[in-house]
Amino acid sequence: MPKKSFPSEATPVVVQEHIQMWGHAIRAQRMLLRLTAAQLASRIGVSVPTVARLEKGDPGVGVGSYLGALFALGLNSVATPVLNPDLWQTAANKRVRPTRAESGDELGYF
Structure with missing residues (x-):
């Protein structure tokens, strides 16, 4: 079953702009390295039409394909x-599961 494509109106403008920047960067770097679309497609495990969609900045292409292309072309800094x-806590400081008292288990509910 083919994937459902989302209308471009469903994608925020800022996201569309970033995807298009990624697409232009992918095409420019591919051309600079003198790679064909078929060569890039085989490196990242997608079809040639998908590479064409990547380079156009199609938001329907999976993010894994974009990141794979960026990394395959040496554009790691663009994707990082x-x-x-300050917004991130280490795993040691963050409790993932609630304690027994917090979960209500002491009352025999769970």
């Missing part, structure tokens, strides 16, 4: 977000 370390 800058994260604020």
